[in-house]
Amino acid sequence: MNIIDELYQDTEEYRDHLATVDKKGKRVWMYPKKPSGWFYKVRTWLSFVLLGLLFGMPFIRVNGEPLMLFNVLERKFIIFSIVFTPQDLHLFALAMVTLMLFVVLFTVVFGRLFCGWICPQTIFMEMVFRKIEYWIDGDAGQQRKLAAAPLTGQKIFKRVSKYAIFYAISLLIANTFLMYIIGSDEVLKIATDPIGLHIGGFMALLAFSGVFFFVFTYMREQVCIAVCPYGRLQGVLLVPDSIVVHYDYVRGEPRGKIQKLPTTNNQAPTAQLGDCVDCKLCVHVCPTGIDIRNGTQLECVNCTACMDACDGVMEKVNRPKGLIRYDSETGIKEGRRKIFTTRVWAYTGVLVALIAVQAFLFATRSEVETVLLRTPGQLFQKVEGGYLSNLYNYEVINKTGQDIPSIEFKLVGAPGGRIKLVGDASTIVPKQGMVKGVMFIEMPENKLESRKTKLKIEVWSNGKLVDEAKTNFLGPVK
Ligand code: SF4
Ligand code: SF4
Structure with missing residues (x-):
């Protein structure tokens, strides 16, 4: 030592x-x-x-x-x-x-x-x-x-x-x-x-x-x-x-x-x-x-x-x-x-x-976040014109400091598909707020190739793409 x-x-x-x-x-x-x-x-x-x-x-x-x-x-x-x-x-x-x-x-x-x-x-x-x-x-x-x-x-x-x-x-x-x-x-x-x-x-x-x-x-x-x-x-x-x-x-x-x-x-x-x-x-x-x-x-x-x-x-x-x-x-x-x-x-x-x-x-x-989920417990429904319909809940969250006006949803890459909003849906997402709603997505039955079809939905505001979301569309077993 x-x-x-x-x-x-x-x-x-x-x-x-x-x-x-x-x-x-x-x-x-x-x-x-x-x-x-x-x-x-x-x-x-x-x-x-x-x-x-x-x-x-x-x-x-x-x-x-x-x-x-x-x-x-x-x-x-x-x-x-x-x-x-x-x-x-x-x-x-x-x-x-x-x-x-x-x-x-x-x-x-x-x-x-x-x-x-x-x-x-x-x-x-x-x-x-x-x-x-x-x-x-x-x-x-x-x-x-x-x-x-x-x-x-x-x-x-x-x-x-x-x-x-x-x-x-x-x-x-x-x-x-x-x-x-x-x-x-x-x-x-x-x-x-x-x-x-x-x-x-x-x-x-x-x-x-x-x-x-x-x-x-x-x-x-x-x-x-x-x-x-x-x-x-x-x-x-x-x-x-x-x-x-x-x-x-x-x-x-x-x-x-x-x-x-x-x-x-x-x-x-x-x-x-x-x-x-x-x-x-x-x-x-x-x-x-x-x-x-x-x-x-x-x-x-x-x-x-x-x-x-x-x-x-x-x-x-x-x-x-x-x-x-x-x-x-x-x-x-x-x-x-x-x-x-x-x-x-x-x-x-x-x-x-x-x-x-x-x-x-x-x-x-992303400054805007869209969550699109199929409504739980709901199966597809047949509607007029050879269409099948699925019900969805959506949320659009606006993280910016400005309101986002006139939002609309567009289905992309799904020929013949269409979106129908339910009720009096608000199209303005307030700043740092969100809008919630319900929508139907309808697809022609003859265009579905499998039981589960992947879909992409774009969210637009005044001609500008602000976000996109993905979801599944359920149909009958093929
Ligand atoms: S302050 Fe004084 S007691 Fe403390 S380490 Fe320095 S010399 Fe030593
Ligand atoms: S607390 Fe401050 S004064 Fe006390 S031993 Fe640590 S550094 Fe030195």
């Missing part, structure tokens, strides 16, 4: 408990020190962009359609202004599989990069709510003092203003969240019309805002540690080559305070020690309360706060930055970074194939 293995032969006792739970099982409230540094600055700017997108997107319309809508209630989905209906379920299912695979692949290579930089929970918690908390309550030490202080007028004022702002933001998030479900117009109506007109929507807004308030005021880091399924998956997704926020124990150990000993032979006074000066700043800034020097842990959301803190310390003690950095276990231990392992290539191959299939299905997806 070499010195590094010996040094790193941790008891791993820290894995037996959570930093946010004490021995009695009580929650330990986190007071992370305010982070600062290059990564925090970049993350702040990125979060502004992402928050702008999140709050702005419900108001963006292309051809009258919102950019994104996930209306699970009406089973209507719009992604980049393309309308998806329940008939596109296969596309959704495939997109979900592709997304899952992407998440796995991305995590194998880059660990929890998503959590630190993109995840809405981290962005809202660290870049919105936590910043407000620092602004009102002060940094970690002041927050601790305030929490322990008796209930004075100042404490009440701080608490009330903080929670009022927290609730206002939660309400804003709830409104935005609802806009992604029912659309911005509907939410604006709920906000401006009398409450009685939209009691359901109003209750939904109250419930969502309550949940967000609870999450960002009380749950906080527990969402990432105990609730988020992605976080729980880390244990099976991460490999020694995954790039994560990592403490360079080769460089840092043995850790110890800087000693002011006299120098000899131009040797640094603390040459027998590693670069970690054991200041614990990396622990104090961590929003999940862990010591990253213990190694990769489930609680680490890769927020980079410890990297910034440690870089600041390294600068002060005149040592190279990056003692805590993005690296892999292999990179730290052996000094090499191997991103493209066999597993990564295999995942990438499957992922590319899935994306190609998805792209093909998207490209060939």
Whole structure:
């Protein structure tokens, strides 16, 4: 066993408990020190962009359609202004599989990069709510003092203003969240019309805002540690080559305070020690309360706060930055970074194939879909003139943002065949809607060559072919 293995032969006792739970099982409230540094600055700017997108997107319309809508209630989905209906379920299912695979692949290579930089929970918690908390309550030490202080007028004022702002933001998030479900117009109506007109929507807004308030005021880091399924998956997704926020124990150990000993032979006074000066700043800034020097842990959301803190310390003690950095276990231990392992290539191959299939299905997806099914339980009937007739139910689904007027059905490649619509059939298919109806298809009996004849029906609108459907025509056994 070499010195590094010996040094790193941790008891791993820290894995037996959570930093946010004490021995009695009580929650330990986190007071992370305010982070600062290059990564925090970049993350702040990125979060502004992402928050702008999140709050702005419900108001963006292309051809009258919102950019994104996930209306699970009406089973209507719009992604980049393309309308998806329940008939596109296969596309959704495939997109979900592709997304899952992407998440796995991305995590194998880059660990929890998503959590630190993109995840809405981290962005809202660290870049919105936590910043407000620092602004009102002060940094970690002041927050601790305030929490322990008796209930004075100042404490009440701080608490009330903080929670009022927290609730206002939660309400804003709830409104935005609802806009992604029912659309911005509907939410604006709920906000401006009398409450009685939209009691359901109003209750939904109250419930969502309550949940967000609870999450960002009380749950906080527990969402990432105990609730988020992605976080729980880390244990099976991460490999020694995954790039994560990592403490360079080769460089840092043995850790110890800087000693002011006299120098000899131009040797640094603390040459027998590693670069970690054991200041614990990396622990104090961590929003999940862990010591990253213990190694990769489930609680680490890769927020980079410890990297910034440690870089600041390294600068002060005149040592190279990056003692805590993005690296892999292999990179730290052996000094090499191997991103493209066999597993990564295999995942990438499957992922590319899935994306190609998805792209093909998207490209060939029709905006009008016609479903034509023979009415169950009905056999053919003989009608005048030597014709046989079959009864069909049809549906024409319009996924576009415009009405489709004057639709008509044409039988193709079936000489002598004809279509008769039943009743007062509507010939206008409303935008993002459908028409249903019943039709007879009649075929001359002497033209049928077998019991089952394949038929093709074209759907036309104002002289333009919009879709086609296939079905079978049943006749007597030949
Ligand atoms: S901030 Fe850097 S130097 Fe300080 S304890 Fe953490 S790893 Fe060591
Ligand atoms: S260990 Fe570092 S990167 Fe991980 S959560 Fe704590 S501060 Fe963020």
